[in-house]
Amino acid sequence: MTSAGINMADMQAASASRQKEPLISDQMIKKITIWVTLIAVATIALNFLGHLYSSQMMQGTHSDDITPVDVFIGPDHLRLPMNVIRFPEQRVTGETESINLYLLWPQMEGYSQSNRAQFNRISGDQNLIMVQLSQATMTLDMSGRLDPIYSRLFEGPTLQGPHGLELHKLKATSGYSDEVLLSEKGAGERPFAIRCILPSRPSEATGADCQRDVAAGTDLSVLYRYSSTMLKDWRAIDSAVQKYVADHLVPDVSGRTQRVSQ
Secondary structure, X not given: OOHHHHHHHHHHHHHHHHHHOOOOOHHXXXXXXXXXXXXXXXXXXXXXXXXXXXXXXXXXXXXXXOOEEEEEEOOEEEEEEHHHEOOHHHOOOEEOOEEEEEEEOOOOEOOOOOOHHHHHOOOOOOOEEEEEEEEOOOOOOHHHHOOOXXXXXXXXXXXXXXXXXXXXXXXXXXXXXOOEEEEEOOOOOOOEEEEEOOOOOHHHOOOXXXXXXXXXXXXXXXXXXXXXXXXXHHHHHHHHHHHHHHHHEOOOOOOOOOOOOO
């Protein structure tokens, strides 16, 4: 047999051998299987992390932990659940100059998984009362300042305000030119007074259109704010805020609300 014949035979044999080999080897199938498995695991992990991140984003800086913390502001001692305290850094036991709370109206409760939609709403009708507790810097609260201070800042006649309240416009030089003062002088009771920015349309309301401060405890000032859309409940809100603070003040053995020894 000539060399040409041998070479042709070898080529035919080699070709026949290649035709018998599978297009994808077992080793390649294993590699593909491993890669598909890794991609599937990665997809599941990313999906889980995405849901976890989304849940954390929805919760934001809120806490649904109702563990109480002891807060000391001047001579006053309060015991508050963590879920009513707005800022994470304030959810600790100890002395502080002030603390910020938020309470869902009318339940007067803090953040929870069941009411998180209300706490996460940005609109002005979210039904939240924002409260700041601090040591008093003035001897009179807003009701006490009505006659001796605010009345001197009134401009023009007293007008009929919303929800049974009287409306007083304030002088441009008073520093409250965008606000009005609403008041009611109850028979035999301390007058009610609150400052508000009243929007022309309810859709323009914010979560802090109205603000009022009241005295509590031994030397505590309670400043609270809420949307003007909640103004119809002004009387009930005022009573509820004062009751909530009083209920969370810790009295000493003599009945006064001041710091206790630890």
